[in-house]
Amino acid sequence: MEPNYKTIADLFAVVQPTDLTVDEKPRPKEGKTAEESDALGRQSLADGDPDAAVRHFKRAVEQREATDIASRVDLAGALDYADQAPQALRQYQLALRAKSDAVEPVVGMSEIYKRYGRFRDAIEKLESAVAKEPSNPYLRIKLAETLRDAGQPKRALAAAQEAVMLKPDDAFYHYWIGDLLITMGQYDGALDSLRAAIELSPGDDHLYVRAAVAFWRAGRQVEAVKAVRLASDLDPSKHLYHGLLGILLEESDLAEEAKLESNRADKMDRYDHDLLGRLLDEMGIEA
Template sequence: MRLRSLTVTVPVLLLAACASPSAPGGGGLEARSPYGLFLAGQAALNDGESRQAADYFERATRSSETTSLISERAFTAAVLSGEIEKAAAMAPATEEASEGAKRLGRLVMAVEALASGRGQAAYDLLTTQEIGFPHRTAAALLTPWAAAQAGDMQLATRRPDVPGDKLVEYFGMLGQAHQYERVRRFDEAETDFKALTEGADAPPMLVVYHGEFLERRGRRDDAVALYERAMAVYPRDVSLNLARMRALAGRSPPAAPTVRQGAAQALLTPAAAMLAARQSQFALAYVRMALRLDPERMDAWMMVGDLMGAAGDVTAARAAYGRVPAGHPDHAAAQSKLAWSLQGAGDIDAALETARAAASGGDPVGLLTLADLLRTNERYEEAIAPLNELVESSQSPDWRLLFARGAAYERMGDWPRAEADLSAALALNPDEPDILNYLAYGWIDRGERLEEALAMVQTAVDANPRSGAMIDSLGWGYYRLGQYDKAVEVLEEAVGLEAGDPEINNHLGDAYWQVGRRDEAVFQWRRVLTLEPDARIRADAEAKLASGLGPGATAAAAQAAAEPVIPALVR
């Protein structure tokens, strides 16, 4: 079972697909015509290669045969590839252009105006004609920053208002707090910051912004108290920990955001909302615009990496993660994401090398990634060291770390240590189905504490009634108790849910044999051999088929070739 750091993984909703040439980059007649270039660009866009798509579409627009559709695609591809200046120059504005493209075009032009220091032009683009759905939120949050750049601080400090839009209501207050600080209206700024962070579970990002404001006002003790209050709810939040250590050390806090930095933050808010709504194309567009305003925004580069990786553009994803420099708080997280990208591409040595580098400074994210990658690659003994470091450095026991270490010990065949860690994890989280199933299966397969184990697995199944792995554990418990008819009933249900799992099929074959359904048992064991079983399961099935005597008579032979027994949950 993987214990991975949170990563955004949602499919990128690119433009509607259409037929594409077999070789988009070829130099044939089709690739030289406007329509051929359009098809090549569409294919590249559908493959997540937005920069290549932008090149194809831009070439297509040079022809007198260019259509409104090609122009819109060229504009969209330029936005998604981060070429905001180019996109602003080709923003759709003709009557033939779709309304959606024109709305996004006005937003892009406003961002480019802000990036170029033309605040009044940006303000006019955002306000002269309303930018409607789905970009209304982004436009509303950007408007005060455009006013600030234009020098109109009365408009800049006015909180944006979009009736019914909670994002504008909430994050408009954050922008207002920063604007108040910029014009030295500190009491009003603090009122806004307090309103944003008054709850015990206020988001860490907002707590950090409030704390930085207090530090800039020379109130370090108040800032530390604010950070520590939030850390009671979010004890492992990196941003809170770093802010607290900085304040305690008396180091200077970050400066108040500039206009461009504040405008970039304003765009990341609707980007996150679009991600949550699975509108990844819009999310990527907003993040690209935020980076045009603030190219040093490392959390934005991390989002680009996640989005491009989900779109299938591994090269662009890795390049984005690589933008986060060593020494930055997000460096270990970025390297961890890069390591998983390499693992997904099958470059295991590079993945582990990257993960080891990320973990070398003791960063918890790097250590967890290294341990998880080692376990994924079945290098369980090596995984113990980073897991030990994580467990020992934790201020309070973390059941997930104990569970991960227990699973690694179990895979190594060290059941006493595995049992100790799994039992400790269960004591910390007694209702967690994964722990219940893992620990109980270990007992069941060893013929220990069967009644207790069966009750634990039943609790896990009640919580996850569609888990074939957990239902298999339940069926195997009935088998170990000698309740073979019940075992057959439950294991048939497990196979129905996980038809391709070799161990579940093997268990069902054993249960069939015990109730006298010998032909069906033989069929199940033969099927096991077609499902790429591990060495232990293969040896067991082959021994039963060769002897013709069933599971009991071949137990000794199977045990001789056995590897550590693994619950079906983690196969």
């Protein structure tokens, strides 16, 4: 079932208010046009063959005008995926030379810099992209992610809030802020952001689990349990939720209910147990 707004309002105690599809047709070995070569490159990526993707995207670059950088950006991405970061950076640089106001190459370069610990370079690249397209919320959230990973949560929060201002109806941006605020220990603020995310995307069970973490940390155990129950209702196949519920109920001195949920968690696999351990760490509960 999908919770309605009355359910959400009750939970938070507020007044109620690129395509990688596999083509089954026989494929040519080479594209006759840039578009065909691009399609073959994307298909190769979907097939897990980055070397073939690089070959197709290189052909697409040759088939396009020098000022059309779409295929070159795709080539850079394929090279990066093939663990050829230096060559990928080179292609991004060539794309920028051909089209200095493009932001896609800048974002790609920043991702590579970040992965290799060059956070200052990554941040500078993204800030330059934001300056080129100040109304682009995606660039703001990419900057926020990089600032967070660089250990600058306050600056990350400011960048993410700017993304929300530009696109307030995007659940992900609200969720992202809520998740960041949890790590900063600002649980009430996290709940405000997660509530907004849930109102925009009430069928996303993961949002309720993140809210449960914030509720528990804020000392609101009843709401935390309720949030996990809602997550479980949305996706009954996730045994993790039963395991989490069992522990939360036990911590709340509800032994009988805890036992029932723990029994339902018997089918948890290793991955579930790993996720459960992380959630308990976030909640400050000793396993």
